[in-house]
Amino acid sequence: MGRDNRPAPSLTEVVSKDARSPYDYRDSRMGRPAPLGDDLFVVPVFGKIYRSGNRGQVFTFVVLDDQGAVRGRLEGLDPYKDSPFTGFCFTVVADPYRARAFHLNRYGLYAWDADGRLRSRMSTEDKPFKVLTHFALLDCTPAGELLLAHRKQHLLLRVPVPEDLDGLAAAVEAALKGYGTGRNALKRQYDPVNWHWVDNSAQVHHL
Numbered sequence: 001m002g003r004d005n006r007p008a009p010s011l012t013e014v015v016s017k018d019a020r021s022p023y024d025y026r027d028s029r030m031g032r033p034a035p036l037g038d039d040l041f042v043v044p045v046f047g048k049i050y051r052s053g054n055r056g057q058v059f060t061f062v063v064l065d066d067q068g069a070v071r072g073r074l075e076g077l078d079p080y081k082d083s084p085f086t087g088f089c090f091t092v093v094a095d096p097y098r099a100r101a102f103h104l105n106r107y108g109l110y111a112w113d114a115d116g117r118l119r120s121r122m123s124t125e126d127k128p129f130k131v132l133t134h135f136a137l138l139d140c141t142p143a144g145e146l147l148l149a150h151r152k153q154h155l156l157l158r159v160p161v162p163e164d165l166d167g168l169a170a171a172v173e174a175a176l177k178g179y180g181t182g183r184n185a186l187k188r189q190y191d192p193v194n195w196h197w198v199d200n201s202a203q204v205h206h207l
Helices: 009-017 125-135 165-190
Strands: 041-047 059-065 070-073 090-096 100-105 109-115 119-123 137-139 146-151 156-159
Touching: 009 041, 009 059, 059 090, 059 165, 070 165, 090 137, 090 146, 109 125, 119 146, 119 165, 125 137, 125 156
Parallel strands: none
Antiparallel strands: 041 059, 059 070, 090 100, 100 109, 109 119, 137 146, 146 156
C-alpha cells in the first residue's frame, strides 16, 4: 500500500505524544497483540533495540479498540526497574473472557484489569518469585490459567488465576512450589538427559 493509504496517525505517532522526546519511538517495533475483550486489544510497542544498553529504553502497552482507536494503556511500569528489554521479554498475554492482561519479564510478573490499572506485581527480587526469571510467559488459557514454560528444563507450568487478582501472588507462589515437586517426580520417572525428556514406552510406527 502506498503511504497515502495508511491510517493516520500511526501507532508510533500516537505513543510518541507522551514520550520524553518525539524521537524516542523512532524505529520502534510492535509486539504480538493480545485480545483483552471482544473489541479491545493490548499492543506492545517498544523503542529501538541497540546492541547494548537497552534497559531503560521506552516501551508501552497500548489498549486499542477494534477500530484502532486508543482506549488507554497498561499503567504502573517503570521504564528502568520493570524494563522488558533485559532478556527481551516482550510478550503480553490476555484473558478476553475476564478482561485481564499479564506480562512477565526478568524483574517481575504483572497483572492488569481492563481499565489498565496494575492490580498485582510480583518482584523477582522477592524470594518466593526469584525462580520466575527461569520462565517465559506463553499464553493465557480459556480457563483463565497462565501458561509458563521453563527456559531450560522444557516443562510447562499452569498457574490458576483467582477471580480476585489480589490473590494472584499467593496462587503463583503455590504453583512454583508445586512445580519443584512435580519436576522431581518426572525426573525419577523419565531420567532426562540435559533436561530432554524421552518416553521409551511410546510405540514407533514406521511409514
